[in-house]
Amino acid sequence: MPDTIFDVKNVSFAYEEAEENAVQDVSFSVPEGAFYAILGQNGSGKSTLAKLLNGLYLPTEGTVHVCGMDTADDKHTWDIRSSAGMVFQNPDNQIVATIVEDDVAFGLENIGVPAKEMPVRIEQALTDVGMLAFKERAPHTLSGGQKQRIAIAGILAMQPRAIIFDEATAMLDPQGRKEVFSAVERLNKEKNITVVWITHFMEEAARCQHVFIMENGKMVLEGAPKDIFSDPERLQKLRLDAPPVAGLAHRLRQSGMPLTDGILTVEEMVKEVSALCKSPSGK
Amino acid sequence: MLNDITLGQYYPVKSMVHSLDPRVKIVLLILALVTVFLPENMLLYIPIAAFILLTARLSNVPFKLLLKGIKPLRFILIFTVVLNVFFLPGETVWLEWEFIRITKEAVLTAIMFGIRLVLLVMFSSLLTLTTAPVALTDGLERLLSPLAKIRFPAHEMAMMMTIALRFIPTLLEEADKIMKAQSARGADFESGNLMARAKAMVPLLVPLFVSAFRRAGDLAMAMEARCYHGGKGRTRLHVLKMKRNDYLALLFMALLLAAVIVGNRFL
Numbered sequence: 001m002p003d004t005i006f007d008v009k010n011v012s013f014a015y016e017e018a019e020e021n022a023v024q025d026v027s028f029s030v031p032e033g034a035f036y037a038i039l040g041q042n043g044s045g046k047s048t049l050a051k052l053l054n055g056l057y058l059p060t061e062g063t064v065h066v067c068g069m070d071t072a073d074d075k076h077t078w079d080i081r082s083s084a085g086m087v088f089q090n091p092d093n094q095i096v097a098t099i100v101e102d103d104v105a106f107g108l109e110n111i112g113v114p115a116k117e118m119p120v121r122i123e124q125a126l127t128d129v130g131m132l133a134f135k136e137r138a139p140h141t142l143s144g145g146q147k148q149r150i151a152i153a154g155i156l157a158m159q160p161r162a163i164i165f166d167e168a169t170a171m172l173d174p175q176g177r178k179e180v181f182s183a184v185e186r187l188n189k190e191k192n193i194t195v196v197w198i199t200h201f202m203e204e205a206a207r208c209q210h211v212f213i214m215e216n217g218k219m220v221l222e223g224a225p226k227d228i229f230s231d232p233e234r235l236q237k238l239r240l241d242a243p244p245v246a247g248l249a250h251r252l253r254q255s256g257m258p259l260t261d262g263i264l265t266v267e268e269m270v271k272e273v274s275a276l277c278k279s280p281s282g283k
Numbered sequence: 284m285l286n287d288i289t290l291g292q293y294y295p296v297k298s299m300v301h302s303l304d305p306r307v308k309i310v311l312l313i314l315a316l317v318t319v320f321l322p323e324n325m326l327l328y329i330p331i332a333a334f335i336l337l338t339a340r341l342s343n344v345p346f347k348l349l350l351k352g353i354k355p356l357r358f359i360l361i362f363t364v365v366l367n368v369f370f371l372p373g374e375t376v377w378l379e380w381e382f383i384r385i386t387k388e389a390v391l392t393a394i395m396f397g398i399r400l401v402l403l404v405m406f407s408s409l410l411t412l413t414t415a416p417v418a419l420t421d422g423l424e425r426l427l428s429p430l431a432k433i434r435f436p437a438h439e440m441a442m443m444m445t446i447a448l449r450f451i452p453t454l455l456e457e458a459d460k461i462m463k464a465q466s467a468r469g470a471d472f473e474s475g476n477l478m479a480r481a482k483a484m485v486p487l488l489v490p491l492f493v494s495a496f497r498r499a500g501d502l503a504m505a506m507e508a509r510c511y512h513g514g515k516g517r518t519r520l521h522v523l524k525m526k527r528n529d530y531l532a533l534l535f536m537a538l539l540l541a542a543v544i545v546g547n548r549f550l
Binding site: 054056067078081086087093098101105108114138 | 386416417452453456498501511518519520522
């Protein structure tokens, strides 16, 4: 059994002066090496949940454990945040320094890594996100996707076990979104970094291992993307759209095409359809 | 407006002066400013001017750029010199007509004032031209860090300056965007008198401020998520270390200062 990285038990959270809970009685856990998505509309409480995961907010009820440490315990605050890093939505508002290299160093400086060790870690982190060539550039000269990858490098250098992405691609163009998502997929596969991917893009959630869907602060649905997206009517009730390809597959199936369940990406569709064409029973 | 964002007036080339420790350069500037105010005899400005010329030469910064720093000050310069010529007391009268009385001493002192001002500005520009703003804040932080004992927030101040430098281009870009958006809705930033134009800035400044505050909140959250908890127990990527050239530069400056003090005695 892999270690449990995030263990969330019956967590509720209310903002000061708010009447309703932003997060209502949520429980789930994330094992090491997983790539999980949390999906929801604006205001569904998913960003609040993200901030509960590394102690930026503390639950009003229930407990959150990160690598076995309770986020409510002051002693562990910095250990928790260096083992579970976080990448935010706005690429501009999370870069601190005027030079890429210095920004990646920021987290290391905060946790007191010796100066001698820093350059090695920075170089490795920048290589991992494919940004080594930009080491000495000023952040404002980079594109959105590049800035997000710098932000990821800043977290990676701290050698975390998990990274939480709080709508990290929401402000990027399609190119930047692809860049960032595939960099994260690679980190998950090659470095075994646990990923919690918070998003409202169905296409991205479809590529994760497991999806949680939130609405009005509650966890309303969870499961493998195949199961969740194969039922567009149920998703519609939650005011969510299935990825376009899944919707197409559903409609084709209804009109009699013998497609298997769980087609979510264009690649899967192409494979399935070309297999059908080749098979002797195909029309 | 945004074509060339240069932070400060840093002139990025490689040179002996650029590679000096920023702390040393700040101390050098302070010593240089003291030196500029000491001479009582005009002749003593010759070695100081020579020193500036030499440093400028070693720094690979075009001399024109150094002189450019004086340009915005030209009116103040002329004003000070002229005022001093007319109003300083003196004995050897060169010209007397109605209430105007110009003396040799006044003219000499006025010229000295002018020279001081020019040298002052040149020394300061030399520092900002050869030191990146981040290096400058870094040097300041470390020079002031002993003051942390009396609760002077040296680290916090340096961090604030760094963040301000980091966000200047971002906010400029945003101001440009807002300006275009408001122009598209018929806002007029360019015509009218001073009052009208100042008023026209309101629809630019309000959204800019709102967004700056939101950015500040976001940034604080991101910094906390990356374990920022003040200057305590913090290590640094760039370790400042005094090298041979740093000591040489300090020695050179000390010699100049001593020479000027001695010169004052004998001339």
